[in-house]
Amino acid sequence: MNDFLPAHVLQTSTQDIPYYLEVGNECQVFDxxxxxxxxxxxxxxxxxxxxxxxxxxxxxxxxxxxxxACHDDLSAADLVGRHLIGDGQTIWTxxxxxxxxxxxxxxxxxxxxxxxxxxxxVLHPLTDDRRILPLDRTGELLHAPAEFMLVxxxxxxxxxxxxxxxxxxxxxxxxxEFDYPNADTERKIIMSESGIDADLAQRxxxxxxxxxxxxxxxxxxxxxxxxxxYAAKLMVAGLAPLAACTAAxxxxxxxxxxxxxxLQEIIQLHVGS
Numbered sequence: 001m002n003d004f005l006p007a008h009v010l011q012t013s014t015q016d017i018p019y020y021l022e023v024g025n026e027c028q029v030f031d032x033x034x035x036x037x038x039x040x041x042x043x044x045x046x047x048x049x050x051x052x053x054x055x056x057x058x059x060x061x062x063x064x065x066x067x068x069a070c071h072d073d074l075s076a077a078d079l080v081g082r083h084l085i086g087d088g089q090t091i092w093t094x095x096x097x098x099x100x101x102x103x104x105x106x107x108x109x110x111x112x113x114x115x116x117x118x119x120x121x122v123l124h125p126l127t128d129d130r131r132i133l134p135l136d137r138t139g140e141l142l143h144a145p146a147e148f149m150l151v152x153x154x155x156x157x158x159x160x161x162x163x164x165x166x167x168x169x170x171x172x173x174x175x176x177e178f179d180y181p182n183a184d185t186e187r188k189i190i191m192s193e194s195g196i197d198a199d200l201a202q203r204x205x206x207x208x209x210x211x212x213x214x215x216x217x218x219x220x221x222x223x224x225x226x227x228x229x230y231a232a233k234l235m236v237a238g239l240a241p242l243a244a245c246t247a248a249x250x251x252x253x254x255x256x257x258x259x260x261x262x263l264q265e266i267i268q269l270h271v272g273s
Contacts (some may be wrong), residue, residue: 016059018055033174039173041112100150123172193233203271210270
């Protein structure tokens with residue numbers, strides 16, 4: 001078995017518990033799903049805390065976390081493994097899903113709808129009462145240990161006819177719906193993650209609220225909590241609030257000049273020129 005991990009796979013330890021501020025019963029649902037051996041699907045907009053939540057729970061449960069950033073070219077072999085030729089011999093290399101099963105870890109498939117539908121089918125035997133992973137290339141049949149958990153996430157706003165989860169896949173998961181936190185919680189998160197003061201954190205939250213109400217400008221995504229933290233970190237580092245908000249909140253959201261002008265006007269209203 002080889003320890004090679006592709007570039008789109010990240011393995012983390014359980015040494016430190018990442019900061020996460022619970023906003024509902026999501027930690028309880030995750031914990032119960034883990035203890036019952038149930039796969040979990042997390043849906044929510046970009047930058048609302050899905051990945052941080054999974055990292056936090058993996059550390060709390062003291063399980064290794066293997067994260068896969070799903071993409072259009074992700075194949076079943078990328079998840080399960082493949083034979084590689086090296087030093088004059090053929091060596092089997094476990095994929096991240098197989099490694100998570102063997103190591104009794106948590107396998108997190110980030111933006112699972114980006115993966116091809118024929119790839120997600122490989123998850124089916126692991127997401128019902130069988131909890132098995134057949135390795136056709138080696139003839140192995142892996143039985144997932146009780147501590148193994150499969151978690152997947154996606155952004156419902158990105159779904160379309162070509163990119164969505166098959167009903168036969170969706171109904172194998174229990175699910176949590178995430179959204180951006182309320183204003184008070186979001187302020188606390190920004191302060192904790194960046195070290196910014198309460199007044200500027202509140203101003204950032206107000207900007208985000210105004211952005212999220214801009215329905216008629218057809219923004220594909222609004223200001224995420226992640227972007228608010230980026231803006232706060234730039235300010236803490238010494239960048240002027242207007243410049244920080246422009247770089248972290250306005251420019252990433254749109255290339256349209258009229259839309260950017262509207263966003264800039266909102267920023268100036270809250271932090272000045």
